[in-house]
Amino acid sequence: MSSTPDTVPHTNARLGLAGVVAAASQLIRAAAQPDLVQLVLRVALAVPFWRSGILKWQGFLQLNETAVDLFSQEFMLHLPGGPYPFPAPAVVAFLAGCGEIVLPALLVLGLATRFAGLGLLVMTAVVQLTVPDGWPIHITWAAMALAVMRHGQGRLSLDHLATRVAGLPLRPS
Incomplete structure (x- = not known):
């Protein structure tokens, strides 16, 4: 050579x-182990919704006036021919506040993970209709929710633990 x-x-x-x-x-x-990535992804998606949800409550199952006022007077649905006010703003504010607390908690715990991801994807769509200029951040939330829905919870989750304790065969998440 x-x-x-x-x-x-x-x-x-x-x-x-x-x-x-x-x-x-x-x-x-x-x-970047898959289980660690899934945990970080779940937490990253949960944080902005949790932070928004915490601001809506003043006590157990009691919304603060600001939350109801936002859905009554400030927030509008930007649909064709609109914008339109939210129907039943007190009910929508209550449901949004509940979703913003329950769904992120489920995600962080890794419990009903794919359903929590779906719920936050739907909430992201409603937020996008409410704040159309926020699409750069909303699309990242949607991408994270879709990844959670597709790839599941990972082994660092209560879903995984419950599956093992119940003796169910482990499916790839």
């Missing part, structure tokens, strides 16, 4: 770079 002195260092440098890239890729894969 004959090579000129000019090509040997270039080949070694290329192999060295490939080795560094391969090692970095392996570290990234090791850090």
Whole structure:
């Protein structure tokens, strides 16, 4: 095998770079384990909804006046021919407040995970209809909800624990 002195260092440098890239890729894969990714995804989706939900309550099952006023006077549904006011704003505010507390809690716990993801996807659609200019953040929420719905809860969840305790066969999440 004959090579000129000019090509040997270039080949070694290329192999060295490939080795560094391969090692970095392996570290990234090791850090981004699917169960950890699913947990972080669930928490990341839960946080903005939880924070919004907490602001709507002043006591157990008692909405504050601001929440009802927002749905009565400020928030509108931006549909064709609209915008239109929310129907039954007190009921919608109550349901939104409940959803913003219950669904994120379920996500963080990993309980009824896919259903919680679906619920937050529906809420995201309603938020988008209410605040159409917020689409850059809403599309990230929708993407996270869809990923949760598709990939499930992972092993770091109560869903996984309940499946194991019940002796049910584990399905790929």
